[in-house]
Amino acid sequence: MAHMMKHTRASCGHMFAHYDRQAEHIGNENVDRERTYLNYNLATHQQMEQGEFVRKRCSEVHCQNRKDVNVMVSWVVTAPKDLPETEYKQFFQASYDFLKKRYGMENVVSAWVHMDEKQPHMHFAFVPVVRTFKQDRKNPDVSTEWLKVSAKECVNRSDLQSFHGSLQRYLERELGHEVSVLNDATKEGNRSIEELKRQSATERLREATAEASKIVSEAQNDVKVLNRHKTALKGQIEGLRRDVLTAGQVKDVPHSKALVGDKQVVATEDFEALCKTAATAEAMLREIEPARAVNMQADTILKNAQLKAEGIIEQARRKANTMEEHLESVKYRKKLMHVESVINSDPKLIDAYKTAEKRLAEQKPTRSLSRGMEPPTR
DSSP, X not given: OEEEEEEEHHHHHXXXXXXXXXXXXXXXXXXXXXXXXXXXXXXXXXXXXXXXXXXHHHHHSBOOOOTTOEEEEEEEEEOOTTSOGGGHHHHHHHHHHHHHHHHOGGGEEEEEEEOSSSSOEEEEEEOOEEEEEEEOSSOTTOEEEEEEEOHHHHTOHHHHHHHHHHHHHHHHHHHSSXXXXXXXXXXXXXXXXXXXXXXXXXXXXXXXXXXXXXXXXXXXXHHHHHHHHHHHHHHHHHHHHTTSOOHHHHHTSOEEEOSSSSOEEEOHHHHHHHHHHHHHHHHHHHHHHHHHHHHHHHHHHHHHHHHHHHHHHHHHHHHHHHHHHHHHHHHHHHHHHHHHHXXXXXXXXXXXXXHHHHHHHHHSOOOXXXXXXXOOOO
8 A cells, every 4th residue: 555665865866767757768667658648746836856856955954974874765655446546636635645744845855646557656755854852962951953864763663653544544534435555564553563673674685686686687788788889889890891802802913023123013993902901900900999898898797787786685685584583582582581570470489490490400410531431331
């Protein structure tokens, strides 16, 4: 029903192109270009170019100048399959109003509704600005209110757990009937923190795999461009070859020895052909070198993309494994704490535990200096 994504400065450009369709690749197979004219932006109050607005808003508040800072967050709200088409506009307008109030109208980048894909949906993008207080070091009793960009604090665990329920209640009030927002995948309020963390680790692995695939795909597209360049160079080289005399043709050029000296005399037409061959050979050498460089560049692009993709997937897999180990240790720690609390609740259980512990210690065999040298028992 609704899905949240965080974006760094580097990834924003690709998303902007997808939102307004102005620069998105024409080969996107999920888009029906004949229906693109039906798309519309609900954030009509924001007239700036999307990237320019993000930069401006970040400059107005405190924003760390790091590459990994998420300067934008987006919610993708999809229309339920059982919602009548006649209510699409009302549904997206109500969803937009809910999100605008929740994250601040002054932070809204855009709210594009896409009607040209399989299921109508809205991309609500905003700068995650939060209000916080900074304590005065010299005077701890005085604190200053300030604004900062923080996707982690703006869209935290509490916000995610309450989001779908709040959205459903708001939509039902606005539309006047039940709206199927909550389902098994979105009832996050009923899940434990451990389950949410496990899901987050799985999603990171899935996103890393998708990012790796995207890197390889982009590298392959770059190689296609290089191959087209190489093909053009080949055509130029082939054209030059047609103007080159073969070794046999050079030998067959009629010539005679001059009356004076060791010089050979050839006809003017043959001399011009030889000059053209020499010039063409030099041109071919100049064209062959770029072609070789293109081949090397293509191989390097693919190799680097593959290594980067493998590194991203491996890093995500390690994080996922670490998360599983952490959750397992938390589970056993809770069990031990429960057992300890049960024992401490009854003095008789404490005495029984101490007696059992003493008996177990007495049963442990003492190490022998001659261990491994005792005669076998029969």
